[in-house]
Amino acid sequence: MSALFKARRALGLCFSGCRSVSQLAELPDTHQLLRQTCRDYADRELTPIASRLDQEHAYPAKQIEELGAMGVMAMEVPEELGGAGMDYLAYSLAVEEISRGCASTGVVVSVNNSLYIGPVLKFGTAEQKKQWISPFTTGEKVGCFALSEPGNGSDAGAASTVARQEEDGWVLNGTKAWITNSWEASAAVVFATTDKKLKHKGISAFLVPMPHPGLSLGKKEDKLGIRASSTANIILEDCRIPLDNMLGPRGAGFKIAMQTLDSGRIGIASQAVGIAQASLDCAADYAHKRTAFGAPIGKLQAIQFKLADMAVAIESARLLTWKAALLRDSQKPFSKEAAMAKLAASEAATFSAHQAIQILGGMGYVTDMPAERHYRDARITEIYEGTSEIQRLVIAGQILKEYQQ
């Protein structure tokens, strides 16, 4: 498959442009089959257990391994390293369908693919890829991404975790916060400052195995949503790692983080679209069945307008997400589009989930129906991997650059 893609890229701008446009209108056969396969898996294996996973805060270990066997945990990774060797459009489709079944499972998949494997694939040496990627393709092991700290989230350049170089290794000290997958992870990409004076240009990226002496986990956060995925602090106290564990050049950490998050945004946008779609599915089904004033409530314009608004928001977000993925697959700049996708999708998710509860009325407020879980799951998508405010800054920055005199 990778040979086929190389040939396609070689055919130049025009061809890839045509391919991109028609793919927005209708997916190629392979991607349709892939989407259907993921949807079937989600319908049969995730939807039936999603409510219990949420109530028990239970990590879906079996399902993550099954998804690993399907190739979903390492979609972009070349086959030689144990991955599925697919493109980002395929990845977006997979995350959307999985998140539609269970949003928590979706974020576990997304973080492993985009935030953990992503930077190692892009910036790692051949040896690092073998050691830190291949074991993480099967679902048996997952990784995490440790950038945020108790003192800084959006202000990523102000990292206070330090890495001190000693003769035989790096020594890390500091605390990372809000780390998804932390309790199940076997490795982390950790960002720490190696030169405080250089501010954000002094941050470097490191690969840290888990568990490891000097690394401990904080308590699992008790979250509003995505409760089947673990979120916790990672505390580093004289945590020693070999010199070879630096990822990319010294001082490139901030750049690595930002580029990684660009791709991660496509994953989270896909997750949000999946949650939004699940809300629409729930609401539209209910509109057919629930009768009031002598007819199914789907006959009432008030309900119809809500469904239409939800559908437009979802489809718009989905197309933005696909466009960002297609641009990335064509190796074109995609930061603006990825930010737009994440912004649109997360707001579509919270909007759709809100409207779904409204359509379900009292039934939307109880755990018997999934609408309340979608509402709780959707909320985080406007916050993690770059808040909606940060996305707006990224988009505006790109626009102003385009219009520069």
Next chain:
Amino acid sequence: MSGRVLVGVKRVIDYAVKIRVKPDHTGVVTDGVKHSMNPFCEIAVEEAVKLKEKKLIQEVVAVSCGPQQSQETIRTALAMGADRGIHVEVSGKDYDSLGPLQVSKILAALAKKEEAQLVILGKQAIDDDCNQTGQMTAALLDWPQGTFASEVSLEAGKVKVVREIDGGLETIKINTPAVLTADLRLNTPRYATLPNIMKAKKKKIANMKPADLGVDLTSRLEVLRVDEPPQRQAGMKVETVEDLVGKLKEAGKV
């Protein structure tokens, strides 16, 4: 044993869909309705692919009879591990009247043409529930049959089949070439892996028409009318056994 296995896969309305009868009562609504591979055919494909993985057979060929969309079903079989596909194109009125007799004639012709060692089918399709195609195919080929298989093992020149029958389990040993039909507990079909979905794109699907195989599609059946099953009436509760017997006598049941 080396050799080729022919697996029949049928495109049916998805098991989760609520079926609706057409207003003119000539059939059920299929337009715009989700279709997928018949679940028993999935089990048949899985068994064939497992035999290939155990190196007991060399090639798995997936066959489907139907309109253009049947190619999607074949592609799913390819993604599960079949090596190549054959699409026998049947559409329009011919497809509406396509039944086990015609399909078994097609499969028998293909089994001979492909020199198959085994033909594996699902025991029945979830749309018509006929449970005839496997048996008819074996009869047309004059091959032994192992139907309702819950366990299959290949030995030199023979197949041992454990069959699920009303009384329990029956184990038979039949000579190859043979026809097998898969029952529910034969295996758990795999989800296609994403790399296999991509590889499936390169696998060939041959196209042909029933006439190419010398098969006459004329049906010997005519569908007169299709109706929904009668609505279930509410039951009634009684206080004592005497009341129950009384009510049954009233209804003329006893």
